[in-house]
Amino acid sequence: MSFINPVKRFYLALETWFNLSFGNTWNPLYNLGTLTFFFFWVVFVSGLYLFIFFDTSLSGAYASVEYMTHDQWYVAGIMRSLHRYASDAAVITILLHMFREFALDRYRGFRWFSWVTGVPTLWFVITLGITGYWLVWDDLALYIAVQSSQLMDALPLMPASMSRNFLESQINDRFFTLMGFLHLLGQPVILFFALWIHVKRLSDVSIVPPRGLAVGSFIALLALSLIVPAVSHEPADITKTPAVLNLDWFYLNVYPLMDYWTKGQVWILTLGVTGFLMIMPWLPKKKTGQAAVVHLDECNGCEQCAMDCPFDAITVQKRTDGARWANEVVVNEDLCAACGICAGSCHSSNPFRHSQQELVTGIDMPQSPVNDIRNNVESAIAELKGENKIIVFGCDNAIEFSGLKSSNIAVVSFFCVGMIPPTMIEYALKKGADGVFVTGCRTGDCYFRHGNKWFDERYAANRQPILRKRADRARINIFRAAETDCKKLRRELDKFQQSLVDLNQKNIEESSEVGHE
Amino acid sequence: MxxxxxxxxxxxxxxxxxxxxxxxxxxxxxHQLEEDQAMITFTVSHAGKHIRECVKFSQEELLKLPPNMRKPMDCPRERSPISMELKLDDEVIYSKVAPPHGLYSDQGIDIYQNIRVPAGKHRLTAWLNDDVKVEGPIYKLSQDVTLKPEQHLVIEFKPAISGFDVH
Known part of the structure; x- marks a missing residue:
């Protein structure tokens, strides 16, 4: 078994725990991004309702929030609690999302853009939460207002002291209304664009979690809102400094630090952490394989690769070589993750073609062309000895499978299971393998996002290129595993081997019965 | 399962x-305060006096200047640093010499300092100097205060009233 770093091992164990109860499709750890979007939707809808009753004046804000919390607890009160708790839940899912990408090493290389744009997005969320607490205008709000202002004052950009707005003689509605505008419109719009940029380099982006997970999360939020409704502190009073404050640590964690450090030190820490997070993808840089290459002579411009590319690296344009096809595809090398899914999706990646000569396919991976894979498959099968010969097609980014190799088991690696042309499975069976065992990332956790999904759809003949019906499904086994599932993989392979023994036995019996007849 | x-x-x-x-x-x-503590905010938003008085250009000096820059008085842009100190009973709880802001040191300063102090009866003394030409305190405060736990007392320097406003 290869070395797996402890952080990754811990995270994979956590995922396994959630797989037990939620299954792979509903596993919240596989849906952290969509779950965050869902919490934003809850925040947005509840916020719209709260806005109806909220008084954006300094004198009326607290009273309006109290009215919502106590007099209209059955709707507005619940909405307020949902608004707060969903915002908090979003911070947890964002932090887990970041931790996941880090633990599974999915923040470097071609993924740098999503990581780097994600960091400021987190700050936008935090500042949105801060202005939200400000609007309640209770003791906590006053504390936040003064502390935030002091932080801003420490910047050399401020023309005048912001903190002094909160002296008794200075407080006025204008500044409060500005905060209202920021929270209710300015910051949400900025956040919307930040999220749009964050997912811009991905194709087929989902912002909706599986229904069951969404329903469960909402019920949980609702239950929490009913059991422990969100309430305010005492109304803001400039002549008082409350000894104890119940801070929302998801959003306000930096403020207590200001009581012990200078504002400059707090800024250095905040900007330092932000800067460090932003440069993490290059510490060190992760090498991405060579980008896919288009061979126009073999490309008929069917666009399947462009539809399957998980990172929007392939675009379709008008034919440039005068061939009779209308379109051709172009690979953007900067966006290409070198997953090979395009090669697996190309009709011309059919190993039965040009069997006596080099197989050139419409779109291919220079470091592992389909022709080489075909040769590997052929030679690996030719070397197998004994009964029940199995060829394992495995994904490089999932469980380590090279150790499975034995006298009757061969292994061939792919960048992703989505890179496997379905005809390659047929080809292996045709060339003498008794069974094909395909292993890749856990369901819902494909390293290249869509590899598992496209493979399953091709296998079920729902997506081009399909695995034809003539390919005996009883001789194909698909097993998905995390890097820590070595024993499970071995067990599954043994089981498959036994099923092939039974199948061969059954075939012999059937053929002898036919002979007797 | x-x-x-x-x-x-x-x-x-x-x-x-x-x-x-x-x-x-x-x-x-x-817990931003202990149970028997109060908070004092000491705040100053003020520009110090110019570092020297304006002087009249002599005829010779004026002639040395380009015609478009000739003016009767030579006034400095630079302002004085502002020195201040706040004492609770005999203990100095805040002291600072704040240099003027701005590239040419011609801007005012903004101070907003929170200080935790024990609640109870105290003598507050403060002084401020905003003129390098004058030695020692120019504006002074001396006042007895009784601070309740959790009370927030603001000591604000107000040039308009030529001194400190405690509220």
């Missing part, structure tokens, strides 16, 4: 998640 057990585990996981959300949205409570 059978369905009821799965649902039970799901409920457990959701409960844990919500417990986490609830707890850190309120706790641990932050």
């Amino acid at each position: 059978n369905k009821p057990l799965r649902y039970l585990l799901q409920a457990f996981n959701f409960s844990m998640f919500m417990a986490l959300v609830w707890y850190f949205s309120l706790y641990p409570a932050y």
